[in-house]
Amino acid sequence: MTHADAKLRVSGLNAAYGQALILTDVALEVGAGEVTALLGRNGAGKSTTFRAILGLIANRSGKVIFNGEDVSALATYDIARRGLGYVPEDRRIFSDLTVEENLLVGRQAPRAGAPTWTLERLFKIFPNLRELRGRPGGRMSGGEQQMLTIARTLMGNPSLVLLDEPSEGLAPKIVEQMIEAIRDMKREGLSLLVSEQNLHFARLVADRAYVIEKGRIRFAGTMAEFDARPDVRDAYLAL
Amino acid sequence: MAPLFSRSWPLALRVSVQHARVFPLNFYFDQFVTGLASACSLFLVASGLSIIFGVTRIVNFAHGAFYMLGAYIGFTLTEQFSGAFGFWGAILLAAIVVAAIGTLIEIILLRRIYDAPELFQLLATFGVTLIVEDLALLIWGPNELLGPRAPGLKGAIDLFGLPFPTYDLLLIALGPLVLGLLWLLFRRTTWGVLVRAATQDREMVAALGVNQKWLFTSVFALGVFLAALGGALELPRQSANHTMDLQVITEVLVVVVIGGLGNVLGTFLAAIIVSELNAFGILVFPKISIVLVFLVMALVLIVRPWGLLGRAEAAARAAGGAAILRWRPLAARGRLAVVLALAVLALAPLAVGDYYLTVATEVLIFVLFAASLHFLIGAGGLVSFGHAAYFGLGSYGAALALKQFGLGMEAALIAGPLLGLAGAILFGWFCVRLSGVYFAMLTLAFAQIAWSVAYQWSDVTGGDNGLLGIWPSAWAAAPAHFYWLTLALVAAGIAALRMILFSPFGYSLRALRDSELRAEAIGLERRRIQWISFAIAGGFAALAGALYAFLKGSVFPDNLGIPLSIDGLVMVLLGGVDTVSGGIVGAALYRSLSIWIISHTDYSKLALGLLIVVLVVLFPKGVVGAFESWRARRAPRTGGESS
Structure with a gap:
């Protein structure tokens, strides 16, 4: 399934921590305006895939094409500057900084081909943040932090966002808000790559899915194709 | 290698031993105010070290060398320019020149080794210290250089019957002023917000598209500027000599550790504490004046291991540790x-x-x-x-x-x-x-x-x-x-x-x-x-x-x-x-x-x-x-x- 207009195209991606190989020949694509899910169990290599794409792992090889440009050799900040946003699994809020200051760190100039976000627009999607704008990031609930970390990434006006396990550890009500937020972002024209363990969540937001296990891609297809393959689910995702 | 503290501390010691053990009350007050004045330079240098450490995780051993360079270059420049404008301009210019030198060292040397274990950076900056020491010897010679007095502030005022240098009063005011300016810089500017974010999580800041190279460089430049300014400002109080670098770096490390690494307000408080301990230690315990400061530091660390206002380090990288071998x-x-x-x-x-x-x-x-x-x-x-x-x-x-x-x-x-x-x-x-x-x-x-x-x-x-x-x-x-x-x-x-x-x-x-x-x-x-x-x-x-x-x-x-x-x-x-x-x-x-x-x-x-x-x-x-x-x-x- 090769899209000529793929937003992100990863091929032959290998990554290792020390001498332990984590990713082997990972290949995946995210189409423009599409929400793609990366499914896998704990430790399957989802977060490592994201970190390798962003150049946060020193020991890696392979090709990362973003917007038709090879960014494999670029520094992390340079990749982010090209409009590739990243929301880490552990949120990594700057706990000493206020909500507003956290957002300020993420701010980048508007760019063509990507939605432009302002504080006001973000506060519309995440109304909680408006009330908390002067509060230190460290003194927020997990759900609020998750919203903040997404908003912070959006401040960079990305055209594609890597969203690492957005539903992890959140209360059901917050998960619903998260689903809405992802749909909002998609409506704005953003492309998303969302890693998930929660199949229900993935079904509600994703157009296509990849399944990763032990650092290798085991399945690629639309969500409908994935649902037609219970063997894939049982082999690589069931606990 | 040359003995480290042989010049300044024991001198103060000898002076103190000559005094009688009982002093009039106003003498203690005078000593107290002198301590406050000394705290200014110490604070400038220590806050620079603290800021650099916070962002780059480098314990910049060369900080003392930059302090010394500030004094030497300040000496040379104040010789060139005269008048109040010339004096203050020279002090400021000296700090800027040293900051430029520091920036160059950061770009040429430190950038190559940010990913190396922390100790390597300490070593590299120690190497820089050695180089600067000999260069200072080559350029300015082995003799102590007595700096000029500040124009308009050469005199002394009467403080409860004892003469007190007006220049010291200025320093006492300057400390809080710099503290306030730094606070504004870190709280009210985008640059400050980025620096604080990077202090906490460098990787995340990079993932948000911030080019840390220049953030690091600018932080290093600011830190070095503060150190050099501290050195140049000491010129009217003490002569420039080529052992002042290691002398100040020890005190500065103590200050930073007592105050809490990366915390500027804590550094300010600790600079005052250390300066006062130095000022009074000599009077109260002439035999163990040096020990006093370190005893207090040991005590603080036992009660508050991360300094007065510091916080626990989030899993600092171990020096060795990552042994794959x-x-x-x-x-x-x-x-x-x-x-x-x-x-x-x-x-x-x-x-x-x-x-x-x-x-x-x-x-x-x-x-x-x-x-x-x-x-x-x-x-x-x-x-x-x-x-x-x-x-x-x-x-x-x-x-x-x-x-x-x-x-x-x-x-x-x-x-x-x-x-x-x-x-x-x-x-x-x-x-x-x-x-x-x-x-x-x-x-x-x-x-x-x-x-x-x-x-x-x-x-x-x-x-x-x-x-x-x-x-x-x-x-x-x-x-x-x-x-x-x-x-x-x-x-x-x-x-x-x-x-x-x-x-x-x-x-x-x-x-x-x-x-x-x-x-x-x-x-x-x-x-x-x-x-x-x-x-x-x-x-x-x-x-x-x-x-x-x-x-x-x-x-x-x-x-x-x-x-x-x-x-x-x-x-x-x-x-x-x-x-x-x-x-x-x-x-x-x-x-x-x-x-x-x-x-x-x-x-x-x-x-x-x-x-x-x-x-x-x-x-x-x-x-x-x-x-x-x-x-x-x-x-x-x-x-x-x-x-």
Whole structure:
């Protein structure tokens, strides 16, 4: 399934921590305006895939094409500057900084081909943040932090966002808000790559899915194709 | 290396001793206000160090050198310009010039080694310090330079009947002003927000698209600017000299540790505390004035391990630790090689003359010293900045046994290590309560306490004059005989250290280094194990120190000084922290090189500094580490190994 207009195209991606190989020949694509899910169990290599794409792992090889440009050799900040946003699994809020200051760190100039976000627009999607704008990031609930970390990434006006396990550890009500937020972002024209363990969540937001296990891609297809393959689910995702 | 604190502190001490013990109340007040004025420069320098550390995680040892450069360049510039405008312009310009130099060093040197272990950056900046010291000597000469008085502020005002310099009043006002400006800079500008974010999580800041290269560079430039400004502002108060760098850096490290690393307000408070302790310590306890500051620091660290306003470090990178190399005892071939090497060394006296035997003896002694420090750093992950304390205690223990108690060399060689062991047990108890940079700072503080006791307690230690006439017994007096004795003891010491390293105790120690949490979870008692290893390392360092006393025939406070502690670190890092034999190879290389350099040039610091900087850039894993990864590359299937 090769899209000529793929937003992100990863091929032959290998990554290792020390001498332990984590990713082997990972290949995946995210189409423009599409929400793609990366499914896998704990430790399957989802977060490592994201970190390798962003150049946060020193020991890696392979090709990362973003917007038709090879960014494999670029520094992390340079990749982010090209409009590739990243929301880490552990949120990594700057706990000493206020909500507003956290957002300020993420701010980048508007760019063509990507939605432009302002504080006001973000506060519309995440109304909680408006009330908390002067509060230190460290003194927020997990759900609020998750919203903040997404908003912070959006401040960079990305055209594609890597969203690492957005539903992890959140209360059901917050998960619903998260689903809405992802749909909002998609409506704005953003492309998303969302890693998930929660199949229900993935079904509600994703157009296509990849399944990763032990650092290798085991399945690629639309969500409908994935649902037609219970063997894939049982082999690589069931606990 | 030159004695460190011989100029300024003891001078103040002598002055204080001349005074009567009871002073009028207004004198105390005057002393208090003088302390406040001194706090200004100290705060400027310390806040610069603190800011740099916060973002770049570099303990910038060269900060003292930048402070000194600020004073020297300020001196030159104030000579050029006159009038109030000229004076203040010159002070400011000096700070800017030094900041530019610092920026250049950051771009050329530090950028290459940000990813190296923290200690490498310390080493590199220590190398820079050495270079700057000799350059200052070359450019401005060896004499102290008396700076100009500030125009319009030359006089003194009457403060409860005592004259008080108006310039000091200005400094007292300047401290809070700078504090306020820094606060505004960090709270009210985008740059400040980015810096604070980077202080917390550099990787995330990069993932958000911030080019940290320039953030680091600008932070470094600001920090250096503050240091240089602090130095230039001291010109009207004290003369510029080429020992002021190490003097200020010790005080600054203390300030930063008391206040909390990375916390500017804490730095401000701590600068006042330290300055007041200096001001009053001399009056109240003239004999232990230096000790007082360090005692307070030790106390603060025990009560609040991260300083007054600091917070716990989020899992700081260990100095060694990330060892991918597999450590293993020597295999049969390795043992054979060691036996052969020992045989060759033992036969050396047949081939070389007395001079080279003496040099070889010295190198051997430092091999043991470095091996003991390597045991602590490499296996324990405990980076000591003050390992010379135990070396020096060994020297003094041996010398005192000989001089005060009339024992022979044999007994002295036991007494020295015992004193070092006792010191390590006492100091270690405190030190193992901390970890990371704070552990390093506390070891430095204790080394300074030991140094100042040796320096000030002249009735027993001879003070600056040291203890002379520490010669070996007749049977060991010939260079060849003393060489053999040293070789035997050093070989035995290193063999013992290696046996401990590959014993269950050594495994526990390395387990704690690699993951404190996991090791404690399986029942290893961190403090006790690290305390014992601290004592072991101290004991063997003291054995080296005792031998050194007999080699040189004398003992001086230098034997406990910071330069020697740093030498130890250089040797270990040069050899390679992550390797088993790094300390041995590093010591042999570095000591031979430095002896050779010192005998061949008047500017040995310049040469050594350049050498350190080049080696750090070329061999970020140390010499042995570089060799072993080269070997691993040639035989990829075996993986990395170290023996």
